Amino acid sequence: MFKENQVKLAIAPIGWTNDDMPELGGEVTFEQCISEMALAGFTGSEVGNKYPSDTNVLKKALSLRGLEIASAWFSSFLTSKPYEETAEAFKEHRDFLYEMGAKVIVVSEQGNSIQGQMETPLFDKKPVFTEDEWTLLLEGLHHLGVLAAEKGMKIVYHHHMGTGVQTTDEIARLMNGTDPEKVSLLYDTGHLVFSGEDYLAVLNTFMDRIHHVHLKDVRAEITQKVCDEKLSFLQAVKGGVFTVPGDGLIDFRPVFKALSEARYKGWFVVEAEQDPAISNPFEYAVKARHYIRETSGL
Numbered sequence: 001m002f003k004e005n006q007v008k009l010a011i012a013p014i015g016w017t018n019d020d021m022p023e024l025g026g027e028v029t030f031e032q033c034i035s036e037m038a039l040a041g042f043t044g045s046e047v048g049n050k051y052p053s054d055t056n057v058l059k060k061a062l063s064l065r066g067l068e069i070a071s072a073w074f075s076s077f078l079t080s081k082p083y084e085e086t087a088e089a090f091k092e093h094r095d096f097l098y099e100m101g102a103k104v105i106v107v108s109e110q111g112n113s114i115q116g117q118m119e120t121p122l123f124d125k126k127p128v129f130t131e132d133e134w135t136l137l138l139e140g141l142h143h144l145g146v147l148a149a150e151k152g153m154k155i156v157y158h159h160h161m162g163t164g165v166q167t168t169d170e171i172a173r174l175m176n177g178t179d180p181e182k183v184s185l186l187y188d189t190g191h192l193v194f195s196g197e198d199y200l201a202v203l204n205t206f207m208d209r210i211h212h213v214h215l216k217d218v219r220a221e222i223t224q225k226v227c228d229e230k231l232s233f234l235q236a237v238k239g240g241v242f243t244v245p246g247d248g249l250i251d252f253r254p255v256f257k258a259l260s261e262a263r264y265k266g267w268f269v270v271e272a273e274q275d276p277a278i279s280n281p282f283e284y285a286v287k288a289r290h291y292i293r294e295t296s297g298l
């Protein structure tokens with residue numbers, strides 16, 4: 001299905017140690033996390049809170065295990081803080097990723113986001129941007145895209161539950177309001193399905209803009225519980241709403257088929273945050289690796 005060197009396979013550290021809730025996996029060391037990633041058959045990783053910030057130390061630890069950095073998350077506050085604050089933090093993040101050899105920078109707007117609030121019901125209280133906020137977001141992203149291009153890099157926008165860019169319409173507004181040369185899309189299966197979107201329609205509509213992929217599966221019964229009991233995003237994650245590809249309700253075969261036919265080139269990042277005390281991250285990483293091999297040949 002995929003040609004040689006077309007796609008590289010990474011896994012995010014968030015299944016071992018969770019940046020949104022550092023108490024999840026607090027006892028897991030950086031070395032355990034990256035060793036298990038490599039042992040499960042992955043060649044890349046994103047960056048977690050336990051990773052050393054010294055790029056030489058990080059490079060050595062990763063290369064010993066045959067791993068590269070695919071990218072790392074950046075929270076922008078374009079709708080809620082002065083642009084310069086986001087731009088300064090972004091440049092530091094960009095330079096770190098550039099030094100690590102990454103080509104794309106994950107950006108997600110966190111102005112008014114409820115994703116980090118433990119008690120706020122996810123389906124009732126997500127932010128909806130005003131016209132002024134949309135203008136700030138679209139213009140700000142354009143400028144971040146220019147800053148990324150200075151280093152030959154791209155920004156890939158992460159639509160996300162509990163933020164102002166979650167639904168298909170919001171993703172469409174963001175894509176239609178930005179220059180494809182400056183702003184690309186990160187396609188995250190788990191967030192689309194959790195939100196109730198048609199994940200294949202989003203994939204096919206914005207295929208040309210997709211330059212990074214997060215492979216995340218969703219447990220249907222927990223999604224229902226989140227609605228019924230008005231749970232927050234963090235309560236949903238703790239309760240196990242996300243899991244690895246092949247363990248939930250999403251069929252990834254059409255996703256792989258469409259991406260291979262469109263000659264997608266870049267990373268697939270398995271990303272399945274759940275409680276590591278309940279779902280052993282190494283066991284789930286191996287499970288994901290098997291499923292991807294069976295369904296995509298990678």
Ligand SMILES: O=C1C[C@@H](O)[C@H](O)[C@@H](O)C1=O
Pocket residue numbers: 014019020073115158188191214271273
């Ligand atoms: O890419 C991601 C990074 C996390 O911090 C986030 O909360 C998660 O849901 C995600 O998709």
Ligand SMILES: [Co+2]
Pocket residue numbers: 158188214271
């Ligand atoms: Co993601």
